[in-house]
Amino acid sequence: MATVVGGGAPKKASIAGRRRKVAYGLLAPGGLYLLAILLLPLAIMIFTSLKTGGLLSGGFTFEFPGDWSNYVDGLVEYKSHFLRSITYAGIATFLAIVFAYPMMYWIAFHGGKWKGSLLLLILLPFFVSYVVRTVQWKWILADNGLFLGTLKDFGVLPEDFKVLATPLAVVAGLTYDFIPFAALPLFVSLDRISGSLIEAAEDLFATPFTAFRKVVFPLSLPGVFAALILSFVPMAGDYVNPEILGGPNTQMIGNIIQYKFLVSADYPLGSALSVILMIGMVILASIYAKILGAEEASNMAAA
Amino acid sequence: MTDKREPLSHDPLQIQKALKTRLTRRELMKYAGAGAGAVSLGAFLAACGDDDSGSGGGGGGGGGGDNPFAGGPNGKVNFANWPLYIDKAFIKAIDGRGSPTLYAYQKETGTEVNYQEVIQDNASFFGRIQPQLSAGQPTGWDIIVITNGRELTALIANEWLEELDTSMRPNFDANAAAFAVDPPFDPGNKYTMCWQSGVTGIVTNKDLTGGEILTSWEDLRNPKYKSQIGMLKAEALDAAMVAQGVDPETSTPDDWRNAATWLQEQQDTGVVRNYYEQGYIDEVIAGNLAGCQAWSGDVLYYKLWEDYSNLEFVVPDEGGLLWIDNMIIPKGAENPVDAMNIMDYYYQPRVATDVAEWVMYMSPVNGVQKLMAQDAKDAYAKGWDAYAKKLEDSANEPMLFPDQAMLDGLFNFRNLTTDDEREEWDMIFEPIIQ
Numbered sequence: 001m002a003t004v005v006g007g008g009a010p011k012k013a014s015i016a017g018r019r020r021k022v023a024y025g026l027l028a029p030g031g032l033y034l035l036a037i038l039l040l041p042l043a044i045m046i047f048t049s050l051k052t053g054g055l056l057s058g059g060f061t062f063e064f065p066g067d068w069s070n071y072v073d074g075l076v077e078y079k080s081h082f083l084r085s086i087t088y089a090g091i092a093t094f095l096a097i098v099f100a101y102p103m104m105y106w107i108a109f110h111g112g113k114w115k116g117s118l119l120l121l122i123l124l125p126f127f128v129s130y131v132v133r134t135v136q137w138k139w140i141l142a143d144n145g146l147f148l149g150t151l152k153d154f155g156v157l158p159e160d161f162k163v164l165a166t167p168l169a170v171v172a173g174l175t176y177d178f179i180p181f182a183a184l185p186l187f188v189s190l191d192r193i194s195g196s197l198i199e200a201a202e203d204l205f206a207t208p209f210t211a212f213r214k215v216v217f218p219l220s221l222p223g224v225f226a227a228l229i230l231s232f233v234p235m236a237g238d239y240v241n242p243e244i245l246g247g248p249n250t251q252m253i254g255n256i257i258q259y260k261f262l263v264s265a266d267y268p269l270g271s272a273l274s275v276i277l278m279i280g281m282v283i284l285a286s287i288y289a290k291i292l293g294a295e296e297a298s299n300m301a302a303a
Numbered sequence: 304m305t306d307k308r309e310p311l312s313h314d315p316l317q318i319q320k321a322l323k324t325r326l327t328r329r330e331l332m333k334y335a336g337a338g339a340g341a342v343s344l345g346a347f348l349a350a351c352g353d354d355d356s357g358s359g360g361g362g363g364g365g366g367g368g369d370n371p372f373a374g375g376p377n378g379k380v381n382f383a384n385w386p387l388y389i390d391k392a393f394i395k396a397i398d399g400r401g402s403p404t405l406y407a408y409q410k411e412t413g414t415e416v417n418y419q420e421v422i423q424d425n426a427s428f429f430g431r432i433q434p435q436l437s438a439g440q441p442t443g444w445d446i447i448v449i450t451n452g453r454e455l456t457a458l459i460a461n462e463w464l465e466e467l468d469t470s471m472r473p474n475f476d477a478n479a480a481a482f483a484v485d486p487p488f489d490p491g492n493k494y495t496m497c498w499q500s501g502v503t504g505i506v507t508n509k510d511l512t513g514g515e516i517l518t519s520w521e522d523l524r525n526p527k528y529k530s531q532i533g534m535l536k537a538e539a540l541d542a543a544m545v546a547q548g549v550d551p552e553t554s555t556p557d558d559w560r561n562a563a564t565w566l567q568e569q570q571d572t573g574v575v576r577n578y579y580e581q582g583y584i585d586e587v588i589a590g591n592l593a594g595c596q597a598w599s600g601d602v603l604y605y606k607l608w609e610d611y612s613n614l615e616f617v618v619p620d621e622g623g624l625l626w627i628d629n630m631i632i633p634k635g636a637e638n639p640v641d642a643m644n645i646m647d648y649y650y651q652p653r654v655a656t657d658v659a660e661w662v663m664y665m666s667p668v669n670g671v672q673k674l675m676a677q678d679a680k681d682a683y684a685k686g687w688d689a690y691a692k693k694l695e696d697s698a699n700e701p702m703l704f705p706d707q708a709m710l711d712g713l714f715n716f717r718n719l720t721t722d723d724e725r726e727e728w729d730m731i732f733e734p735i736i737q
Contacts, residue, residue, distance in 0.1 A: 054722025055457045059437045142589040160529055165576045247577050248570055251737050262426040263537060264729050265453060
């Protein structure tokens with residue numbers, strides 16, 4: 001016996017070693033990809049955000065320890081745009097979850113064999129570029145177009161009524177564009193909930209609403225948080241909706257960054273704004289991870 | 304001059320329409336990098352990534368030598384231009400679509416032209432070539448078309464352009480239109496030769512104004528047009544100066560502040576729907592904008608070739624703005640002689656006419672109007688009435704062929720030549736449009 005164990009030990013180690021190699025090998029493609037596509041540009045972006053100078057006086061240069069005033073300037077000067085981004089994205093996220101939740105609830109509990117097809121319907125618009133879809137709204141909601149024009153002809157709406165170029169249009173556009181980001185995690189978490197739990201709640205004399213409030217909703221919270229983060233992050237950085245559907249006073253921080261890069265060629269400030277936005281999102285995501293971690297733990301405890 | 308073009312065998316109008324995708328494509332491509340999330344990484348990758356032009360070895364010129372034009376031609380050239388900015392047709396000999404004028408040049412000289420429509424806007428393309436240029440490396444391009452403005456000023460100021468060999472452009476010397484010679488941003492055409500040019504003025508959608516045509520910049524502040532007026536992001540401040548009777552070219556920071564006030568008042572009346580980079584023309588056509596600051600070619604294309612008779616383009620009473628898209632040779636270009644030759648080739652009236660019939664902007668070459676009128680007659684003779692009519696209308700369009708009086712009413716943009724000026728300009732202007 002002892003000899004067998006003794007003989008097995010080095011073999012075991014080599015298997016472990018090989019396993020580790022395989023694991024690294026499997027990690028390599030994705031890891032290298034991340035390094036090249038995410039981390040490297042990120043490093044360049046942070047580096048650029050610390051540069052000073054101007055294009056006409058020899059370009060932007062880096063001098064140790066870097067020009068941190070880009071960050072201060074960016075935060076002070078574009079405070080209102082950051083706030084606007086957070087507000088719009090917050091409202092749109094709330095709306096997306098409110099719209100998506102009942103829909104996903106119904107599909108998860110009553111979709112039956114059609115679940116897959118119904119989900120596909122939610123995803124269907126995603127097969128078309130969201131820029132194209134957003135531009136289409138511009139035509140649909142044109143001041144005197146198909147929809148508003150007709151209502152105006154019938155006298156339902158005043159002649160100067162408009163949706164485009166208002167904050168409403170931007171928030172509605174964000175909600176529409178990112179609703180699948182909210183819907184899918186909600187579906188996953190709702191689908192996991194066993195119908196027998198609701199039956200059990202009803203057996204214990206819970207009204208349907210109480211059953212939802214005390215059983216279904218708490219169990220779906222991880223999905224709600226996932227939906228929150230997945231839709232809020234891209235919404236806050238979006239510049240397509242305000243650009244296409246918005247007006248002069250609906251510009252979000254994404255538009256400013258785009259403008260800094262593509263119009264005024266102020267790369268350091270644009271980079272600094274991007275980094276600020278990114279850090280904000282990372283903080284948000286870590287809060288989410290913390291809450292979700294706690295949530296998962298309490299789920300385990302309940303089970 | 305002999306006509307080296309392939310003879311046309313059928314009515315070109317339908318083909319032209321099919322090949323000419325709508326201008327909105329530009330707008331879509333601009334957002335293509337938006338994806339879902341990471342905000343500016345796309346722009347960054349573009350700025351850091353390498354270019355995709357095929358550039359081989361090649362002897363004459365480049366980097367070290369004092370005179371890049373001393374060597375002979377290398378038989379190839381890499382040409383970067385904007386989308387839909389050259390003549391296009393189905394070419395039988397290559398069994399595909401291409402530019403007949405470029406094809407004729409290739410056949411005639413044996414030069415291999417790598418023509419790429421890679422420029423969506425000045426700033427992002429500038430971002431792509433700037434790292435190479437500041438590192439003293441070739442960009443891979445021999446000809447780049449860029450509008451007069453910040454980027455061109457920076458290219459010239461940093462000595463990132465080859466100085467053109469003025470002895471190598473006989474066609475330019477003989478045929479260049481007056482506005483293309485000696486532009487204020489490049490005295491003596493040392494670095495630039497105009498590719499096409501255009502006017503910034505006002506487009507009116509007559510359906511929304513009840514037939515009235517907006518003829519002055521001041522009309523763009525009429526409170527009647529609530530949320531129905533558009534302005535161009537990059538050019539609004541210059542237009543506001545013109546509206547106040549100030550010549551932007553010689554304007555001072557005080558003038559800028561006055562112009563900013565003009566724009567702020569305009570915004571406060573509630574007429575401004577948005578400030579546009581591209582895509583304003585869609586809003587005009589969709590009936591959302593009654594009037595908008597506009598580029599002549601955008602409007603003319605829809606009016607003359609897509610039958611939008613409700614559109615009207617005018618140079619405002621106070622004056623319009625003239626902009627020029629320039630061909631330049633970036634520093635370290637590998638085929639400068641070939642580039643110079645091809646730049647001059649486009650100053651032959653026949654060649655320039657072929658381009659002008661397609662792109663609907665102001666040609667920098669004299670004699671194009673006559674040839675276009677002749678082409679219209681030829682087309683009538685062949686029975687291609689629809690095509691002929693459009694050519695005829697185009698040949699008579701004052702915005703394509705401005706007379707001296709109109710040119711006199713055009714102003715040049717303010718050329719911001721130092722970083723301090725740029726910063727001050729941005730500080731005054733950005734709070735309004737953002």
